[in-house]
Amino acid sequence: MYLYSSNDQQLINERVDQFRDQTRRFLGGQLSAESYRSLRLMNGLYLQRHAPMLRVAIPYGLLSAKQLHKLADISTKYDKNYAHLTTRQNLQYNWLKLEEVPDLLSELAEVQMHGIQTSGSCIRNTTADHLAGVALGEIEDPRPYCEIIRQWSTLHPEFSFLPRKFKIAVTGSTHDRAATQVHDIGIQIVKPNDEIGFRIWVGGGLGRTPVIGKVIREFLPKENLLSYLEAILRIYNQEGRRDNKYKARIKILVNSLGIAKFTELVETEWQNLSADSPVLNKSTIKSMQDQFQLTYESIKDDLQVTSLEKDNFAFRLWFKQNTQEHKVRGYRIVTLSVKAPGEAPGDLTDHQMHGVANLASQFSLGQIRVSHEQNLILAEVKVSDLPSLWKALIQLDLATPNIGTLTDVICCPGLDFCSLANASSLSIADQINDQFDDIDYLHDLGEIKLKISGCMNACGHHHVGHIGILGVDKKGEEWYQITLGGSVESSASLGKIIGPAIAKGKVAKTIKIILNTYVSLRDPDETFLELVRRIGIKPFKEAVYV
Amino acid sequence: MSRNLESRSSESQSSVLIDGRVAEDHWRNYCPIDHENLNDRKDGIIFPFEYWLENRSECLAYNGPKGVACKNTDDISQLKPYINELNLICIEFPIATDGRAYSQAHLLRQRHGYTNELRAVGEIEIDQLFLMTRCGINAFVFNEDIDLTQASKYLTPFSVSYQ
Ligand code: SF4
Numbered sequence: 001m002y003l004y005s006s007n008d009q010q011l012i013n014e015r016v017d018q019f020r021d022q023t024r025r026f027l028g029g030q031l032s033a034e035s036y037r038s039l040r041l042m043n044g045l046y047l048q049r050h051a052p053m054l055r056v057a058i059p060y061g062l063l064s065a066k067q068l069h070k071l072a073d074i075s076t077k078y079d080k081n082y083a084h085l086t087t088r089q090n091l092q093y094n095w096l097k098l099e100e101v102p103d104l105l106s107e108l109a110e111v112q113m114h115g116i117q118t119s120g121s122c123i124r125n126t127t128a129d130h131l132a133g134v135a136l137g138e139i140e141d142p143r144p145y146c147e148i149i150r151q152w153s154t155l156h157p158e159f160s161f162l163p164r165k166f167k168i169a170v171t172g173s174t175h176d177r178a179a180t181q182v183h184d185i186g187i188q189i190v191k192p193n194d195e196i197g198f199r200i201w202v203g204g205g206l207g208r209t210p211v212i213g214k215v216i217r218e219f220l221p222k223e224n225l226l227s228y229l230e231a232i233l234r235i236y237n238q239e240g241r242r243d244n245k246y247k248a249r250i251k252i253l254v255n256s257l258g259i260a261k262f263t264e265l266v267e268t269e270w271q272n273l274s275a276d277s278p279v280l281n282k283s284t285i286k287s288m289q290d291q292f293q294l295t296y297e298s299i300k301d302d303l304q305v306t307s308l309e310k311d312n313f314a315f316r317l318w319f320k321q322n323t324q325e326h327k328v329r330g331y332r333i334v335t336l337s338v339k340a341p342g343e344a345p346g347d348l349t350d351h352q353m354h355g356v357a358n359l360a361s362q363f364s365l366g367q368i369r370v371s372h373e374q375n376l377i378l379a380e381v382k383v384s385d386l387p388s389l390w391k392a393l394i395q396l397d398l399a400t401p402n403i404g405t406l407t408d409v410i411c412c413p414g415l416d417f418c419s420l421a422n423a424s425s426l427s428i429a430d431q432i433n434d435q436f437d438d439i440d441y442l443h444d445l446g447e448i449k450l451k452i453s454g455c456m457n458a459c460g461h462h463h464v465g466h467i468g469i470l471g472v473d474k475k476g477e478e479w480y481q482i483t484l485g486g487s488v489e490s491s492a493s494l495g496k497i498i499g500p501a502i503a504k505g506k507v508a509k510t511i512k513i514i515l516n517t518y519v520s521l522r523d524p525d526e527t528f529l530e531l532v533r534r535i536g537i538k539p540f541k542e543a544v545y546v
Numbered sequence: 547m548s549r550n551l552e553s554r555s556s557e558s559q560s561s562v563l564i565d566g567r568v569a570e571d572h573w574r575n576y577c578p579i580d581h582e583n584l585n586d587r588k589d590g591i592i593f594p595f596e597y598w599l600e601n602r603s604e605c606l607a608y609n610g611p612k613g614v615a616c617k618n619t620d621d622i623s624q625l626k627p628y629i630n631e632l633n634l635i636c637i638e639f640p641i642a643t644d645g646r647a648y649s650q651a652h653l654l655r656q657r658h659g660y661t662n663e664l665r666a667v668g669e670i671e672i673d674q675l676f677l678m679t680r681c682g683i684n685a686f687v688f689n690e691d692i693d694l695t696q697a698s699k700y701l702t703p704f705s706v707s708y709q
Contacts, residue, residue: 157678
């Protein structure tokens with residue numbers, strides 16, 4: 001993985017010093033709350049409902065064992081022994097003391113981590129396919145480009161005060177696991193003929209006005225990546241609305257100008273870029289790619305998985321549901337379910353973090369990934385190690401065989417932690433876990449992505465859930481609106497609302513009715529999403545609102 | 547609170563932080579309403595952007611140092627023909643979080659080849675001096691009465707950068 005140069009290290013050290021000084025001035029009354037606000041946000045610090053919350057960047061979702069140990073230690077020392085994985089490959093601490101945050105950040109800096117630009121109206125942490133580098137059929141690993149973008153966007157002098165937040169995602173596979181079409185800029189590595197380059201999407205996003213992005217350039221040569229981003233960002237910085245924060249995202253600008261006009265502005269700007277704008281030469285790309293190379297053992301005898309734990313049904317179930325094929329023979333990708341029944345989706349205790357870090361050192365080349373689906377991944381596991389790993393994961397309560405099923409819920413923190421929330425989301429996840437505790441039934445239902453947000457800001461990405469649940473406030477009571485048919489994979493679509501919001505106590509029951517409808521109407525092998533796309537929402541609506 | 551350019555009294559003497567040093571500000575704003583006679587003056591005068599464009603020959607004929615004050619919505623590429631005539635360009639930050647003027651600064655320096663004083667006015671926070679400097683701004687006038695020597699220490703919180 002990418003290791004910091006001395007310059008990288010110096011920059012984050014100086015960022016800690018800067019933030020320490022800003023916090024000191026704020027606490028000493030020399031800096032107003034309003035001035036401090038934009039400064040702390042740019043360092044990922046929110047003043048939340050109960051206590052300050054800090055968002056730590058996990059660039060493109062990749063962590064070393066050492067980093068995960070440090071994240072665990074920090075949760076013990078500064079928080080209540082746990083941390084929360086977000087839907088954008090960040091990690092959050094929820095119970096901090098403001099005056100301790102500078103010390104926390106300096107501990108993070110020791111392991112090359114930071115909270116820079118995890119919030120605020122700037123270019124945020126760049127996310128990637130969580131199976132980057134190990135997925136079968138990948139065109140190229142997106143992470144070297146993510147790191148190049150991370151560096152370019154860090155403390156960018158021109159683009160630190162944009163109209164609104166700005167999110168970039170990169171994928172290197174045709175199967176899009178990075179949700180590129182719902183990002184401000186989505187970058188897909190493509191190979192239309194012999195040359196590899198990028199297809200650039202712009203103006204996608206969730207939140208109040210969910211929009212699928214549009215293609216602004218079908219093919220961009222690699223060396224132009226940063227200059228093209230610069231052109232888009234400059235047009236956005238100058239033309240994006242600043243009078244209304246709900247209309248300030250780039251998607252609104254793209255929609256109001258129309259994609260043709262917006263493209264013309266960007267292309268003209270791009271042609272005009274002065275000679276000093278960044279060009280990515282081959283050697284820069286190559287040396288960045290080298291940093292992400294791993295050395296695998298060559299495993300000759302193809303161990304048959306069927307010979308492992310031969311009669312152990314629980315192992316086989318886990319193997320089928322929570323592991324995936326790796327591009328290298330003899331290896332397997334293992335997803336750790338951070339969605340155990342009764343636990344808040346995406347929450348990890350310090351004990352679990354240390355445990356996973358140790359398992360990564362032992363079984364997965366010392367690396368861990370976090371997915372935007374709020375799970376952890378050990379991506380480099382030898383097939384022969386799977387039984388030992390599985391047993392250890394059971395001890396850590398991270399082996400629930402529910403990956404990709406209904407209970408692998410994506411969920412924002414909601415009313416319990418978030419000051420913007422209309423309704424609780426964790427309790428809904430809980431309700432659903434209680435209602436659907438039969439693992440055979442879950443497996444029979446097959447792949448279902450259930451996503452829950454506690455308000456219109458859509459941090460739980462409910463618009464693109466096969467089933468989406470949105471918390472709404474009705475005269476001080478918590479109600480929930482249900483959408484069906486959203487998806488963020490290759491042919492992205494937004495879910496459709498099935499009808500009036502549902503009372504809190506009835507959400508899981510309603511989901512049950514929806515799933516019964518699916519089971520009774522599906523063709524053999526037809527997934528939930530396929531059925532909804534085929535027959536529309538009407539039959540579901542009729543079943544729910546009888 | 548932000549005060550706009552015009553509200554700076556044209557005769558008041560104030561200080562400017564320029565190239566890291568505190569200096570007396572010798573520039574004053576031209577008041578188009580008075581339509582004053584420029585023939586008898588030789589001091590630095592800052593013309594509003596639109597006034598400059600509409601009365602370019604009159605402005606260009608002025609004998610003293612010439613400056614232009616832009617709002618962050620002005621199309622600064624229109625200054626391109628006069629880039630070598632201008633001794634000062636002011637760009638405005640009406641609120642600290644409005645980042646449009648950063649792009650203006652970048653373009654003036656990198657695309658239009660402007661090399662004289664580029665001054666930030668408006669709501670300038672000391673924590674932003676670094677970014678502004680890196681976009682090519684080399685002079686700062688603050689709305690609030692702050693200790694400029696102290697502020698100058700915030701020009702370079704970072705010794706490294708990526709861009
Ligand atoms: S969706 Fe709303 S409630 Fe949930 S975390 Fe985001 S802002 Fe908070």
